[in-house]
Amino acid sequence: MNLASHYVCDDCHARTPLDTPALLCPACGGLLEIEYDLTRASREILTRAAGRRDIGLWRWADLLPVADGTEPLYLGEGDTPLLTTRLLGDRIGIPNLRVKNDTLMPTGSFKDRGFAVAVGFARSLGVEEAFTYSSGNAGASFATYAARAGIDATVLVEDVANPTKVAAISLYGARVLRLRYRSSLEIFAGVSALAEAGFYSFVNFINPVRHEGMKTYAYEICEALGWRAPDVMVHPVGTGGGLWGAWKGFRELRRMGVIDRLPRMIGVQPSASAPIVRAFADGRTTAGAHGDATRTVAQSIAGDAPIQGGVRVLRAIYESGGRAVAVDDGDLFEAMRLLGAEGVTAEPSAAASVAALLRARAQGWVSKDDVVVAVVTGSGQKQPDALERAAPPPAGDVRADPDELLAVFGAPVRSGG
Template identity: 35%
Template sequence: MGYPLELKCVLCGKTFKLEEVKYTCPFCGQDGTLDVLYDYDEVAQSFSRERLKKDSSPSLWRYAPLLPVINSEHIPSLSVGWTPLYMSKKVAETYGVSAVFIKDDGRNPTGSLKDRASAVGVAKALDFGYTTIACASTGNAASSLSGFAAVSGLPSFIFVPEKAPEAKITQLLVYGATVVLVEGDYSDAFDLAAAAIDRYGWYNRSCAINPYLVEGKKTCALEIAEQLGWQVPDRIFISVGDGCCIGGLYKGFWDLLNIGFIDRIPKIVGVQAEHAAPIYEAFKAGSERVLFGPVQTVADSISVGAPKNWAKALRAVRKSNGDMVVVSDEEILSAIPELARSTGVFGEPAGAAAFAGFRKMAMAGMLESSESVAVVVTGNGLKDISNARKAAGAPLSAPPDIDAFEEILNAHL
């Protein structure tokens, strides 16, 4: 399996042996999220682009040497990763760039990019000998964990805000998770989950503090690079809530750079909702910290006012010479049908937010015509049918009479 070597704090830079620290830096506290570092010399000797070319397994486990799982028997049986990367000439021509690629991570088994993290999280829980796993989530991480825990025989406890979309809550219950609807927002759910995990000794699946979970998310970057023949795009757009997905993208490209698979890291652009943008505000202000506050957006998956993985998010944008952009709820909703009708990919609001951010920057003349662009759609549109219906418009209604239908059709046209 992999060659994990040590853990390193994003804030203070201190390194720790794997057995020394469970979640975050003991000196920097919860803000001190950790990177998993590998023996990159060992990885480079046993792992190659040629080896990958011969590997026909369509899952993220093709990258096992760059993942932290120790025992292959702990890998969940539910297939995850190797999602499609579509090239859209239509979108590229419409917005004046050289190429556009859409990474459809809504094709993962429970419908979101979070499946990548849950697959690794469940395997690590078993590596460490835990018998129960838990997390707080705005929805997708929760449904993801419940699915992977179910196939691995691990009981799961999920804490979600009481206003989480019904489809996501239904997924949790179908998979057999114990679901706790927490009065309040994501921060309230996170705090209650952390207290329960501490009291009952469960394994914490939260990407916000568990260093191993981001390692699962980074495989999205590994796939994009491999699917493009190791010629990474100039710029990549992804929506941002807690900061874990964008942090994972950067870590994936950084790892590939370290073993010589790619020669540069693409500019990473984080997209936040207009009224849920604490990381954007910190980035634009040049701040080293993120200020927390209330949020409101239709994109529930990125509705996070107190992001826990803000340090990795800011690093991803700054170290890649990237950028951040905010989009309104109206821009997010209008992006859902445009994305679907131009590329065939149906994204939930948070997934479509990345496309809305790309569109906004392109229309503002902030992208070069020579640039190649990738957009990561983090979740499937069926996760939030209510907002999709708002964006898509109403169907026609007709009696079972062809003449009446013709009148209605002519009026519609």
């Protein structure tokens, strides 16, 4: 019982049938959103989903764009743990802090939610070649699912992308083109021209399907909380596909009558390039260019301008009563160490959600009684130089000699006595 019914345009509200690989609205060029017949959605679907723990996010397939008779491109995406925190919540002053650990996805980042769904849907519509641009994580995810789907993939990688991530994209079989540019605005002009020329694009929001995968965050989180929304969800923001997708999921659950209120959405950017934060501070609904994306370690969310002026991300933040928060690189390294002590290896951009909470709590934007979910979007193993910078150095050197080892260790702490 798939409930996806049509695309609808954000601007002119025209409907477009789902059986075409549409990108922007054919009538006005606006962003498209997938609509569902949620009046037919019921707790029965959610109960059935709850019984399927072996297929990751595909247990929500009734509420995703999935063509009849197609097999999911399943690599283990979805159903990542929503961790309670041992020390982190107390350290920040939010005892009910949960960490959504999406570092455990197949390619080590949350991007797999979106690409698993969007690439599978594109394949069912007959798409044979496609492209996206990326700072690394999206490219690796796209390359992986495109390889599984048999789609010819080209990834335009930003020149700030680290070599480990670029190598992964090539390893998965995609054609990699390094992108030289001065501002993200040039990237958007370039990828828009490709899409207008008929090349199928997986760039966030131009592609209307990727954030459908991201909405499974909302389903997984609300289910884990006993079909309640958290008070606050914190998400790093580059183009904002994750935050917008989650926001769509929460709104769908409320329309279905499954949850009765929505969370406040907090978006986080590095202070070196924080166009969304700047726009929010000025009360604007569209973000212009701001900052220098090369001056932060948070490569995955570094961009001096958000695609489409960040209109959807800003809408989610305003509608939800949330905030946009900027964090410094020092905050990111501190957050990486705090997450490390909880068993979560975050890349700097992924630690941004925890870094933002340190600030949000201090400023009183989040209270000690709030149930807060911080999404950790990508693995630190993919940005090894940053991991080395964040980690404390070794405690010392010692020879593999019994006397020397005993001298360094001193007297043992007797446990259980």
